[in-house]
Amino acid sequence: MIYSSELLKGTLKTIVLKLLADNKKMYGYEITQKVKELTLDKIQITEGALYPTLHALENDGLVTTESEFIGKRVRKYYTLSPRGKLKTKEKVNELADFMNTMKFLLDIKTKTS
Amino acid sequence: MIYSSELLKGTLKTIVLKLLADNKKMYGYEITQKVKELTLDKIQITEGALYPTLHALENDGLVTTESEFIGKRVRKYYTLSPRGKLKTKEKVNELADFMNTMKFLLDIKTKTS
DNA sequence: TCAAATACATAATATTCTTATGTATCTTTG
DNA sequence: CAAAGATACATAAGAATATTATGTATTTGA
Numbered sequence: 001m002i003y004s005s006e007l008l009k010g011t012l013k014t015i016v017l018k019l020l021a022d023n024k025k026m027y028g029y030e031i032t033q034k035v036k037e038l039t040l041d042k043i044q045i046t047e048g049a050l051y052p053t054l055h056a057l058e059n060d061g062l063v064t065t066e067s068e069f070i071g072k073r074v075r076k077y078y079t080l081s082p083r084g085k086l087k088t089k090e091k092v093n094e095l096a097d098f099m100n101t102m103k104f105l106l107d108i109k110t111k112t113s
Numbered sequence: 114m115i116y117s118s119e120l121l122k123g124t125l126k127t128i129v130l131k132l133l134a135d136n137k138k139m140y141g142y143e144i145t146q147k148v149k150e151l152t153l154d155k156i157q158i159t160e161g162a163l164y165p166t167l168h169a170l171e172n173d174g175l176v177t178t179e180s181e182f183i184g185k186r187v188r189k190y191y192t193l194s195p196r197g198k199l200k201t202k203e204k205v206n207e208l209a210d211f212m213n214t215m216k217f218l219l220d221i222k223t224k225t226s
Numbered sequence: 227t228c229a230a231a232t233a234c235a236t237a238a239t240a241t242t243c244t245t246a247t248g249t250a251t252c253t254t255t256g
Numbered sequence: 257c258a259a260a261g262a263t264a265c266a267t268a269a270g271a272a273t274a275t276t277a278t279g280t281a282t283t284t285g286a
Contacts, residue, residue, distance in 0.1 A: 006123035006272070007211045009242060018219055029264050039214050049243055051266060073251050073264060092219050098120050099212045101152050106131055106205050119241075122274060142233050162274055164235060186233060186282050 003042060012045065012053055014095050017088040020063065020080045027075045028054055054078060062087050116155060125158065125166055127208050130201040133176065133193045140188045141167055167191060175200050 019031055026034070032045045057063045062084035067076050080088065132144055139147070145158045170176045175197035180189050193201065 001207070001210065003207060003211050003214075004123075005244065007208065009122040009273080010117075010119035011215060012243080015215075015218060027264080029262095033263095035218070038218060042210075042214055043218075046244065047264090047266080048245070048268090052242085055266095070264090071252070075264070094114070094116060095120065095215070096219060097114065097155075098116050099215065101116075101155055102124065102128075102208070102212065105128060105148070105151060105156075106209060118275070122242075122272090125274080140233080142231095146232095159275065160233090160235080161237090161276070165273085168235095183233090184282070188233070 001042060002044065008043065008045075008049075011095065012049060013057070014088075014091040015043075015045075016050070016053060016057065017062070017080070017084065018092055020078060021085065021088045025077050025079045027077050057084070114155060115157065121156065121158075121162075124208065125162060126170070127201075127204040128156075128158075129163070129166060129170065130175070130193070130197065131205055133191060134198065134201045138190050138192045140190050170197070 015035060016031060019034060020026060023034075028047075028050055032047070032050060035043050035045050054063070057078070058065060062081055063078045064081055065076055065078055067074050069075070128148060129144060132147060133139060136147075141160075141163055145160070145163060148156050148158050167176070170191070171178060175194055176191045177194055178189055178191055180187050182188070
């Protein structure tokens with residue numbers, strides 16, 4: 001199963017931040033592969049979604065970047081800034097809370113109010 | 114806490130379908146209030162999001178409607194069609210699965226691959 | 227009586243994704 | 257050794273789905 005695309009909406013930024021928190025330093029393509037691997041292909045981040053998201057995180061000062069040459073090809077590493085680390089905790093907590101709320105909503109068997 | 118707005122994206126349709134599955138017959142305003150109540154004000158569905166969603170469900174044949182007059186004011190009830198019931202199960206299962214995957218992603222402590 | 231709540235709806239705008247396209251290098255395999 | 261596939265970046269057009277604003281109207285409660 002691959003999830004219908006709308007589910008990812010609103011969670012991509014949090015996923016990226018969390019991966020950076022766990023892995024210190026990652027580059028874009030690596031992030032797509034890591035997510036694909038960890039989710040057994042259920043979540044496949046497209047490049048058209050990822051790169052703009054990474055650029056937005058950089059503009060917001062949540063990550064810093066450093067480019068490295070691997071042969072002749074450039075590779076752009078992203079690292080969380082101190083503010084990025086705080087933001088990650090907030091976003092992860094919020095998403096965890098949201099999922100608990102959703103779990104409750106989806107399990108309710110109440111027939112009347 | 115009220116969740117940042119992007120989290121709701123992609124889950125609204127599922128929430129509405131699930132509520133209709135549990136309560137047989139509901140009208141729009143009632144749905145907004147029920148969600149607000151069940152989530153302790155954490156999720157507040159806006160009318161601009163809800164009504165187009167309900168209309169889309171109707172166009173897709175997932176719900177049927179019947180209007181009723183309460184005094185001089187109209188109230189439009191929504192009920193799941195047979196296809197809507199099937200669709201609800203699919204969507205709820207998919208979202209539950211997605212949340213498990215996200216839970217795993219957010220909990221991982223792996224430092225390297 | 228007048229504000230707040232109930233009840234519907236739509237339009238303009240914003241956000242955030244998909245899909246398509248572009249460029250270029252590196253690696254594997256027949 | 258050529259060609260396909262993987263690696264690696266990026267942006268633009270379009271779609272989907274929400275917010276915010278606006279509109280209409282009735283009912284309720286302080």
